[in-house]
Amino acid sequence: MRRRETPRGSLERSLMILSRIVSDQAEHNVTALAGELGLPVPTVHRIVAGLAHSGFLSRVARGRYGVGFALRALATEACSTSSLAVLVRPELDDLARRTRRIAHFGIFEGDMVTYLVKAGSNGDRLFTREGMQLEAYCSGIGKILLADLDAADLDRYLSAGPFIALTDTTQTDPGVLRDELERVRQDGFAMDDRSVAPDLTCFAVPVRWPDGRARGAISVSTLAPDTIPHVDGLIARMRKSALAIEHRVFGQAGPRRP
Template identity: 30%
Template sequence: MSGDGTVGKALDVLEQVAAFERPVRFGELQEKSPYPKATLYRFLQTLTNQGMLSYEPERQTYAMGMRLVRLAHAAWTTSSLAPIARPYLDQLSAETGETVHLAQLDASQVLYVDKRNAKNPVEMYSQAGKVGPAYCTGVGKAMLAYVEGEALERAIAQQSFHRFTPTTLADPESLRKELTEIRARGYGFDREEHEPGIVCIAVPILTNGNRMLGALSVTGPTSRTSLDQLENLAPRILETAKRIGEEAEAWRFPETRQQKVETT
């Protein structure tokens, strides 16, 4: 439950509706809501009046509203790496033939912001817009490896360390050790840690000053690829991540670059 007052509680309700990933009835929301019936109803009415939710009277269901869709599109365009990375993902996907993921950190978890399916796709958890764990995914660990100090400790404390498979990292010490290895090597792996039969190689997307912006991965099923085969792609993926990072830095922080010119 949010501690940010009325706005925080309204956002909690909005996320609760979104979590169903389908139109949802009031009774279903009430079963999972920490708020009293009257409070929940009031927030739903406010969110509907503001266009953040839509209400279907005949079915008596709530769903994401068009105003929220507009805001999400604006956020995707201005705040995510997806628009910048799009041509690079296309090229990497065409070259490797495997699934390519683009991700950023969101509250110490992985937010998949874009994805390219393999030539012969296989079913897996990741989809653009979905949130996944950071401690047991390639992109998550690649990003955490470049989070430092108190921010890293907070991020580690927020991991569930639920064991999805026999190879899932199950404690903070194991994760810290692997993050050190990733930072030294420049890339990390998902060794069937989140989903059985799915492996990946992941690299961080960094600015020239090593500020972490996100991560990029190439993922495939163990039935047609291996960690050794994926590791052979490391130079190509690192180069792609470098180019995305450089372009993102020039786009997102142009004033910093201008100031450097003016002071030289």
């Protein structure tokens, strides 16, 4: 007698197949996919047909399927700024509490940094607010996001100056900025050393999307006369928070780029 598949077992198989097809980008057909996942071919055919009927998958060739309209719509909604803010906030609150500093989460929009979440019991000490935008070239989060741009996009950004000095330490030379962004890319973190405000120092690390791109970043800010925390320990703590955000938002950590 054929054992009846439990709802949990069916769901797990469906999610496993859906996840593999999305990451596979229609590279393998259903038969090859079944072999790769260790599932019976008829089972994979049945699940794929159901997902296609629901719009989560779309047939792109004989036996091959890609992302469907329903899944694209769901992903768009899940990554909307309001949804991101809700998902990120608990982890950012935890980071602010652990570091006893003000923490931010921001994304790159229109060549500017948009702050989606601000956390910290002493947040009123800092002029930033949720929803505001700040120049990318001088902020910690902005440097993280700029450092991860494709070469053509970075060239376009750096050629679109002039860049305005907000303080005596703001770097505005495109060539020097390019070198700094390369260091940020190699180090995996950025520092804003009083380049936005004379009493403000920030550290930032990337939050990576499933494609490996840093489309978001988190920062921790220190205001004078507070002492700057031990950098290595702070960055390690921030990276843990970034990974936790990736797991909360996407269900997995984004791949680290070399």
